[in-house]
Amino acid sequence: MTDSKQSLRLWLKLLSCSTAIEKKARAMLTRRFDTTLPRFDVMAALDREPDGLTMGALSEHLLVSNGNVTTIVARLVEDGLVTRTQDKTDRRVLRVRLTAKGKRDFRLYAAAHEAWIEQLLGDLADNEIHHLLSGLGRVKTSIERSGL
Amino acid sequence: MTDSKQSLRLWLKLLSCSTAIEKKARAMLTRRFDTTLPRFDVMAALDREPDGLTMGALSEHLLVSNGNVTTIVARLVEDGLVTRTQDKTDRRVLRVRLTAKGKRDFRLYAAAHEAWIEQLLGDLADNEIHHLLSGLGRVKTSIERSGL
Numbered sequence A, B: 001m002t003d004s005k006q007s008l009r010l011w012l013k014l015l016s017c018s019t020a021i022e023k024k025a026r027a028m029l030t031r032r033f034d035t036t037l038p039r040f041d042v043m044a045a046l047d048r049e050p051d052g053l054t055m056g057a058l059s060e061h062l063l064v065s066n067g068n069v070t071t072i073v074a075r076l077v078e079d080g081l082v083t084r085t086q087d088k089t090d091r092r093v094l095r096v097r098l099t100a101k102g103k104r105d106f107r108l109y110a111a112a113h114e115a116w117i118e119q120l121l122g123d124l125a126d127n128e129i130h131h132l133l134s135g136l137g138r139v140k141t142s143i144e145r146s147g148l
Helices: A003-033 A037-047 A055-061 A069-078 A100-120 A126-145 B003-033 B037-047 B055-061 B069-078 B100-120 B126-145
Strands: A082-086 A094-098 B082-086 B094-098
Touching: A003 A037, A003 A100, A003 B003, A003 B100, A003 B126, A037 A055, A037 A069, A037 A082, A037 A094, A037 A100, A055 A069, A055 A094, A069 A082, A094 A100, A100 B003, A126 B003, A126 B126, B003 B037, B003 B100, B037 B055, B037 B069, B037 B082, B037 B094, B037 B100, B055 B069, B055 B094, B069 B082, B094 B100
Parallel strands: none
Antiparallel strands: A082 A094, B082 B094
16 A cells, blocks of 8 residues: 555544544533533633633634534523623623633533543553554644645 | 543544644645535545435535535535436435536545645654554544443
């Protein structure tokens, strides 16, 4: 098999692994918490920012999950999990923050999510994880150096 | 670091690698061919099926790229790249096929896509790719056996 076919195989395998884990996480978030991955991603981004995020910054964080941020935030506001207020320094800007309830709920989701990932990857020994992490680190470096 | 943190690190690294590659592929498809990843994914699914696919089967193929299949197919029809016709055996079912032009265009996209992936992963030696493929194979097995 040529090099280019091997690279393609690696890419397809990477994609299929991350899609499979994401699919399981989506299903578990729905089943256990009646929530969605885009909602989880929004709350995770906000949980890392005590001062909250502007709608623009939030959209940039969420390229991955592709949800419509405005709609997601509106629903989270309805559910009392986030607030959306005018920025102090620029009133045209909306700033989004987790409420106390939002923080509590996110802690539950995040702990469960971590346990699911551990279960999903539970067959792998420490040294296998270690080797994968270093191999994937090489993938990241290669992408950055590719000039594409 | 505990096991569960290591699993989480591996998942985040997997996600960040596949997101990074996907982002580059999206940008290149737009820049070089003025097309999108969901269009590419639809055409790739159809290219593997000489008899085409029903709209339903196509939607299932495309959970990954999350696009609105009906809209994507309508645009591809407008551009002369696919046809959408009633199924012979069940007239309520729409069957989608690549046109000759669709097949030719897809060959160009696919060859370029393969070259980009090779460039993106070009730093990795054969044995590194080999080890990653086997490690990711173990990830797949672990997910399947997790019972989640």
